[in-house]
Amino acid sequence: NAGVTQTPKFRILKIGQSMTLQCTQDMNHNYMYWYRQDPGMGLKLIYYSVGAGITDKGEVPNGYNVSRSTTEDFPLRLELAAPSQTSVYFCASSYYTRNTGELFFGEGSRLTVL
Amino acid sequence: KNQVEQSPQSLIILEGKNCTLQCNYTVSPFSNLRWYKQDTGRGPVSLTIMTFSENTKSNGRYTATLDADTKQSSLHITASQLSDSASYICVVSGGYQKVTFGTGTKLQVIP
Numbered sequence: 001n002a003g004v005t006q007t008p009k010f011r012i013l014k015i016g017q018s019m020t021l022q023c024t025q026d027m028n029h030n031y032m033y034w035y036r037q038d039p040g041m042g043l044k045l046i047y048y049s050v051g052a053g054i055t056d057k058g059e060v061p062n063g064y065n066v067s068r069s070t071t072e073d074f075p076l077r078l079e080l081a082a083p084s085q086t087s088v089y090f091c092a093s094s095y096y097t098r099n100t101g102e103l104f105f106g107e108g109s110r111l112t113v114l
Numbered sequence: 115k116n117q118v119e120q121s122p123q124s125l126i127i128l129e130g131k132n133c134t135l136q137c138n139y140t141v142s143p144f145s146n147l148r149w150y151k152q153d154t155g156r157g158p159v160s161l162t163i164m165t166f167s168e169n170t171k172s173n174g175r176y177t178a179t180l181d182a183d184t185k186q187s188s189l190h191i192t193a194s195q196l197s198d199s200a201s202y203i204c205v206v207s208g209g210y211q212k213v214t215f216g217t218g219t220k221l222q223v224i225p
Contacts, residue, residue, distance in 0.1 A: 042203070044215075048211075099210070102148070105157025107156055
């Protein structure tokens, strides 16, 4: 049982480039999330999804896009990368809503924008 | 504004010693409080969940307490091991879909 799998683990981008962080889960969870973790800060919610075909913005959605075509996959798209998007990104999933259920996190994707 | 503050920011203890991490929150309404452990380079993993009616909950050598009146929680680690070296994150939930993460306490256990 792999849980939540994120790829890539590390990536360096130049300003203005675009990329997609991949996330897949095999726990059949309806709820999926993307967070970013910056040094000295708590995790911030970027986007979330309550099921296939449904996505919504979190606290810090600017500069990002998501899609949810299947229950398993929830990719995060960065358009026109900026240095402010240098961060560690975590994908997570939960069986119940995030304020009641346990969040299961991937191992993270460290992104550097130069 | 919903906030979760953790103290200390970092802590170094000798292997075998006990320690206590603190979490103060202003989240309202309150639904539950979770403690997560985050090993370096890994994602957070849930240790325990506390609801409004619970005062104490244990998970092995980890014991969490909750005082909903003063809006404080603590995580006590007994007989620390090198593998306890990690960041410990307090996460408070309240209201629909509202989840607030603390900034974490970085614990280092040295031999």
